[in-house]
Structure formats: structure tokens, C-alpha cells
Amino acid sequence: MKSLIAVLALSLSGCATAATEEAPARAGCDAEAAAALVGRPATAELGAEALRLAGARRLRWIRPGDMVTMDYSPQRLNIHLDARGRVERLACG
Numbered sequence: 001m002k003s004l005i006a007v008l009a010l011s012l013s014g015c016a017t018a019a020t021e022e023a024p025a026r027a028g029c030d031a032e033a034a035a036a037l038v039g040r041p042a043t044a045e046l047g048a049e050a051l052r053l054a055g056a057r058r059l060r061w062i063r064p065g066d067m068v069t070m071d072y073s074p075q076r077l078n079i080h081l082d083a084r085g086r087v088e089r090l091a092c093g
Contacts, residue, residue, distance in 0.1 A: 028074035029056035029092035042085050050077055050090065 034053040040046055047059050056077035062068055063081050072093045082088040 029054045029077050031077060031090040031092045034077070034090050037079075038087050038089060040087050042079065042081050042087065046087070047079065050079060054090070054092070056092065 031054055033055065034050045037046060037050055037053070042061060047061070051057070051059055054077045057075040058073065058077070060068070060076055060078045061081060062078055063085075064083050068078075074092065076093060078091045078093060080088045080091065
């Protein structure tokens with residue numbers, strides 16, 4: 001039984017290494033990379049561009065008065081909007 005577990009562990013670790021070498025995972029989101037979007041109106045296109053620039057995987061729009069969860073997600077970009085629906089600031093988490 002122990003030898004079977006050892007074989008499985010070795011075979012799985014080899015797969016993980018190969019996948020990492022082919023497509024390295026990003027460490028997280030970089031909100032500063034999308035800072036040029038501040039002041040622009042919120043649109044679906046802007047959201048897609050913000051995700052691309054920041055390297056984030058998820059997006060959350062936050063309007064004035066919105067209640068948001070306090071959980072931290074290193075792959076999430078938060079776009080804070082002002083009362084006119086324009087980007088006020090961007091932050092990861």
C-alpha cells in the first residue's frame with residue numbers, strides 16, 4: 001500500500017511541475033497597472049481592459065453605498081466608482 005501511495009505521489013508531482021513550467025501562474029493582481037482607467041465611465045469593455053491590465057481573474061464593481069464582503073481574494077480587482085459611474089480608484093483583493 002505504501003509503495004502505491006509513493007508511486008501516485010511521484011506521478012502527480014511530475015504533472016504539477018510540467019504544468020507550472022508551461023504556464024506559470026501569476027502571483028495576483030496589480031491594480032497600479034490599470035491606473036490609467038481612473039476617471040473613465042464604467043463599461044463592460046473597461047472592465048475587460050482592467051482585468052487584462054491588472055492581470056486579475058475576477059472583477060468586482062463597487063458603487064457608492066454598496067455593501068461588500070470583507071474576504072480577500074488576491075486574484076480579484078475591485079473597481080470603485082463615483083456617484084456618476086466613473087472609475088474613482090482600483091484596488092486588488
